[in-house]
Amino acid sequence: MAEYLKGLFGAGKAAPPPSPASDDSDFADYAGVPDPSPASISPVTTASASAQSAAPTSSLTPIAYTKWYRVWERTSPRDFYQEAFIIPFLLVICGLHYWGRRTNRAKAKGWMRAHAPELEKEYFTVGFVSRKTPSVDEVQSSGLAKAMAAEDVVIPQSLLKEKTASEFNTYATGRQNVAFMDIKLKLYKRYNPMTLLVEFILSFLFDSAQPPAERMEATAYTFDGKEKDLVPRAKDGPEVRGTQSSYDNFVFALVNKDLMRSLREDRYDISLTSTKDNEKLPSWVTTMSEAAEITQHMITPDVVKAIEKAGDAFEYLIVTDQPLDKPTKLNETTSKKRLSLSLRLPASASPDAYKSTLPLFNYFLRLPDNLAAGAHFRSEVQRKIRNTREAEITKIKKTDETEKAEERRLESEKKKKEMRDNRVKGLSAEEQRKFLEREREKGQKKQEKKMSRKA
Numbered sequence: 522m523a524e525y526l527k528g529l530f531g532a533g534k535a536a537p538p539p540s541p542a543s544d545d546s547d548f549a550d551y552a553g554v555p556d557p558s559p560a561s562i563s564p565v566t567t568a569s570a571s572a573q574s575a576a577p578t579s580s581l582t583p584i585a586y587t588k589w590y591r592v593w594e595r596t597s598p599r600d601f602y603q604e605a606f607i608i609p610f611l612l613v614i615c616g617l618h619y620w621g622r623r624t625n626r627a628k629a630k631g632w633m634r635a636h637a638p639e640l641e642k643e644y645f646t647v648g649f650v651s652r653k654t655p656s657v658d659e660v661q662s663s664g665l666a667k668a669m670a671a672e673d674v675v676i677p678q679s680l681l682k683e684k685t686a687s688e689f690n691t692y693a694t695g696r697q698n699v700a701f702m703d704i705k706l707k708l709y710k711r712y713n714p715m716t717l718l719v720e721f722i723l724s725f726l727f728d729s730a731q732p733p734a735e736r737m738e739a740t741a742y743t744f745d746g747k748e749k750d751l752v753p754r755a756k757d758g759p760e761v762r763g764t765q766s767s768y769d770n771f772v773f774a775l776v777n778k779d780l781m782r783s784l785r786e787d788r789y790d791i792s793l794t795s796t797k798d799n800e801k802l803p804s805w806v807t808t809m810s811e812a813a814e815i816t817q818h819m820i821t822p823d824v825v826k827a828i829e830k831a832g833d834a835f836e837y838l839i840v841t842d843q844p845l846d847k848p849t850k851l852n853e854t855t856s857k858k859r860l861s862l863s864l865r866l867p868a869s870a871s872p873d874a875y876k877s878t879l880p881l882f883n884y885f886l887r888l889p890d891n892l893a894a895g896a897h898f899r900s901e902v903q904r905k906i907r908n909t910r911e912a913e914i915t916k917i918k919k920t921d922e923t924e925k926a927e928e929r930r931l932e933s934e935k936k937k938k939e940m941r942d943n944r945v946k947g948l949s950a951e952e953q954r955k956f957l958e959r960e961r962e963k964g965q966k967k968q969e970k971k972m973s974r975k976a
Contacts, residue, residue: 581582621711622686628870629689629706632737633680633874636882643693643886644702648680698766700751704742706866709799731783734871735866741881743768743889745858766889768896770856771906773819774809774839775828781807790843793909801825806835811909813900818895827881834878836863838885839944840892851921854914860888 522917640647681689687708695703710717710733716731724732744751746767764921772790780879784791801820802808806828810816819840839861848854862885945953 565585586968617714618712621713622710623707624688624711624870625689628682628708628735628866629681629683631870632706632866632875633691633873635875635879637680639879639883639886640693640971643696644693644699647693648691649682676955681706686710698744698893700742702739704737704739707734707736707738708731708866737862737864739862739885741860741885741889743858743860743892745856766893767840768858768892769898769906770842770858770910771811771815771896771898772809772839772841772843773811773815773822774837774841775802776807776809776837776839777821777833777835778807780836781809784837785809786841788845789847790841790845793843793913800971803829805833811906812898814902815899818898821891827884831864831878831881834865834867835881836865838862838881840888848917849920851914851917854910854917857886860885860892 531533549648637647681691684690687706687710688708691704692701693704693708710720720730720733723730744766746765750765772794774784774791776784779797785796790808796807796809796812797816798804799816799820801810802825808816808820810819824838840856840858841861842856845852862882864878864881945956948956
């Protein structure tokens, strides 16, 4: 009985024999390892004990603690290698940007110093200016004419306006036969050498890309007898009349042969002309005109001499009444007469560098007077030019009618489809099936008729 109770309560149970080593050979390294004891977390340790117990774990030297302002004691030059490359690069970029903008401004001012006297001789207002109205006392004391001509009346703001870092504009108005003139200076993008380099590379690789160039583009918009509509009438002043400034409609151009192809492709008005060389002009200049009589009238000794003196700086001189882009609407075919001149700019920013192109620029300023005085041709020439315009208008009308007919057809098909859908919706399932079968049969018969006609 006693043995039974001991077995029941486990009092005399023997410990199980250890398992053979071959069964748990993977855990042999951990056999008999004592339980870990907790490490001391006491913050109080002696320096000698720390030095003896600590073992070097890295070859890096520890950073010494110094005052916050003693940077040289915590750093070395190799810590600033990245900045040594970035900062000079940024300084070069900023320096090139500043130099490029300054150079372009100096070149634009040099052009203005050379051409401002000629512009002021021909136009009453040059540049972007504001006018101060004279007071009643000034008019009564010195008269209206002297009061308006006083120096303190005109307040010049700027002869040139910087549209971008590589484009400058100016404006002139107040001249007989000309409503106003816009002048645009296009310069190199010196402030961005990478962009300039890419433009040169693209122009070298592709013929469609024009190489960057520095040029002056002037466009004069003539009155063409519309002074009454464009010039504001003074209070109690005489009525403005403008019948003497009109001249016939035509397109004529003197073009450097290097630009002949690109102008014909880019401009609609030039595409209406025919190209022909003229013995009076240099070999590198050609005429693009709508009639031989127009060419004879436009080529004068003055323009020939001015072009020869300008040399390679001359690009084109255009007299036109047609738009630059091909018109797609009838209202775009309205005659808008204007004159255009394009000249290459010299490399120097000095005003003396423009002596070779000034005669041609002066001829361009006075050209509206020559046109108003003599650009009136025979009725045969006018009829030929009118027929060319009417042929283009007929094409536009035909295209417009075709587009309208297509719109009407689509609208009709849309309405038929809506009526069909409404009709099908009101039918039963069996009636819808029969209706769709009849449509399918009709479609097949139409297709068979088309095939038989083609055969």
